[in-house]
Amino acid sequence: MTLPLRLSYAVVEDPSSYLTPIVEPVHLWNSSNKDIVTLRKSFFKQWFFASIELWLLIFLIVTIYLGSGQNPSRYTGNLDVTIVNYDGDIAGNYFLNAFRQSAPGNQTLNWHYKDSSDYNNNVDETKYDVEHGKSWAVVVLRQNTTRLINETVFTLINTSRTLTSPFTIVSPIVVFYADGRNSFTVNNYVLPPIRSAIAIASAQYGQMLRSTLLQNLSSSSDSSSNRSVQLLNTFQIGSLLVDPLSAQYQNLHPNAPFVGQLATTLGYIYIYLISAMVVGGAIKFLSQYVPKVHWIDVIVFRVFNGFFQAFIISLIYSLIVLWLFGIHSGSLFMRYWMFNWLSSMVFGIIIVLFTTNLGPFGNSILTIFIMLMLAGSTLQLALELSHPFYRYGYGLPLYHIINGGRHLLFNSYSNFGLNVGVLLAYFFSMWLIASVTSVFWIKRQQKKAAQQVQQAKTEKKEQKITTVVRR
Template sequence: YQYNFWDKEMRPHRQSLIAVLFVPLFLTTLLMWVCLSIYWGSLVPSSSSKPLTVTVTNLDVGGEFGAGVIAAIQIANQAKGNTIKWLFDSNIESVNDSRGLIVEEKTWGAVLITPNATAELENALRLGTNNYNAQNSILFLYASARNQITVNSHIVPPVLAVINPIIGQLAIQHTETFLQSIVNNTEALQTALKCPQCLASPFGMTSLDIVPFDVPEATGSTMVGLIFLLTFTFSIFQILRVTGLTIGGHLRLTSALIFRTISSLSAYLIMGLSYTLVNLAFGVPMSRCFGHGGFVIYWLLNTCTMGAVGLPMESLFTIIGLKWAGYFLSFWIIVNVSGAFSSFEIMPSFYQYGYAFPFYHSIQGARTIIFGTKNHLGTNFGVLITWTVVGLLGVYGGT
């Protein structure tokens, strides 16, 4: 404690800062640019993004309203820069058919012009029916549980932005035409006035979320919670590494590998159970789709997720050591998050790598268990187990 920083005796120590301070800062800055560029890039609209599909069906056969809506949507479909691709499906015969398309993830939404929409309005005007419900003219179906961010940002607003003006314009035209047709018929006008909504708002739309993202707590299960799960997995590796160094030095290679395999998988099984119980404690439902078995399935999904993200880290650190652990952990989190939190249709095609990464399949599996979305659990478990096996092989090879 006898020198100032710029004393000549401190020169060797100042030079050592290049290796111990400036080089790590440079690498950290470089990693920041790489990782944040990957994540922010997943949020930027791209020319390679695909429009999201919404199915339109006219069940108002022969009605002016149905024909008018279809004609207006066809015009809107030709506009450049649409984020929605309207598909006209004449094979749909009922609401259940449209529900099936959405649940099976063949379309993001469905707009149905209900049967006899025009005829029901005209009958209400002719008979003076005051219980006419204009909101039954069009039914808009979607499933926010498939991906609440995509649906609430890229499906519902664009669909409403197209359909609502069409409804408003057709309503004005219909009321104007009707009033002109009875201008000299006082009795018909008095009868029509018994149904004021038939003149003021003759058409409307009802929106129905058929598979709603109705559990706010599940945001953790299907998004941010997985980041925590990965960091906990990293902590487990550090604990197991200490025990491995303590015991492994006294074991033969075969026994050491068996010990590492059993200890890692057992730790993931226990921590996976703990993570599942935390979700259950905060009200995340697990019995909607598979009954009481949903808890066990979700537990196994979380266990496989920890194996899929943990064992590849363990294998890499076995080879390169813990010096670079912090850098790889940041990169591993970012590449998993960027390819999983949003929908591939609205991201640049580069991010389709997410189909092969653990987070995407963990999130998709969790949505199936919690909300009852389309079942991809076979594929989800298959990919997660593959990553686990690859990680184990890496551990064996590195050891």
């Protein structure tokens, strides 16, 4: 008699409920265990290549950044300065010759000699070149300088009376400049050669005047009393004879107060660092929600968070700068705030683009890119004083951020429309690329997370599955 087959079930105990044996950590350095030897090789290999990457990164950073300031005196010939001679006489000849014969090196700039007719014979119109960035400075010798000085000298020679007051005259030379454009460059590389050339011209012209005066005094003094009067009068106009071509310096757009210098240099570096913190915090915060939330929601939040955080950061920064700067203009505040908002968003989108697309190497490449921007940003030196390689700075966003900020605070020259246009172009192009690539990486991350969840479920199900035993 054959019995029918019956199926019965035996519940197998879950292996995960077993106690895991405690494994004592072993030393990495002297263990002969095969697994530890493999781990040791992997450890040293990763450490070595990471160190090489770090050393190369430091080498590039130091070379790029410090190279921008190597021997700027060698490139002073790139700084444009306009020379205008309104006098057209003896003083004008000494004036022009001093600039034409200026010592080579950092005592010679790119002198542009222009005629007074180019400015309708109006000294004030020469400011145009400084105001519109055509020249770093304009040096003007006023009209009738030779005639006025000669009249004074001849009055001294021909008079038989003691002059009752010292000789006074408007400074024959006027220098227009604006150190708000770049204070370090103007005060260290533009004005010193100008002062040197003016001092040489004044010394040579003064020597000629003194020689002429002595000759005329000797021939015109017919008595001891007349000679005494002439000597006394000579002391009265002593400043004219020593420094006949004195200069008046007019700073059209001063780089003051000092808080403005900080705001347009280190201030924007701080905004970049804060933007990096915001981006890093947002990515870390969203990472826990990416597997659970639709990718559209993630992108929308990233965009909203970027705009909103940049909006608040730029508001706080602009309020503090203008408060310390002492500016109470509502229109200027709005322009400065909106410009800083745009600058902050550009920094943020640059960080997002590098960190989300380039993986482990993203931070290294981003650091190199930031160093390239700093080296070509005119934080201190104008790009004309750097090697021609650094002219790339004209096309990078930090150059336009710093010079646009200086324009707003100091009203110094900057093609502000171009500054804003370049920043907008950077923002929208990078935002478009970052949006498309972010969708790709988020979907990929979500797909990977889904696979991991499914694999975990499968493993769990396999551990709890019952075994069918045929009895």
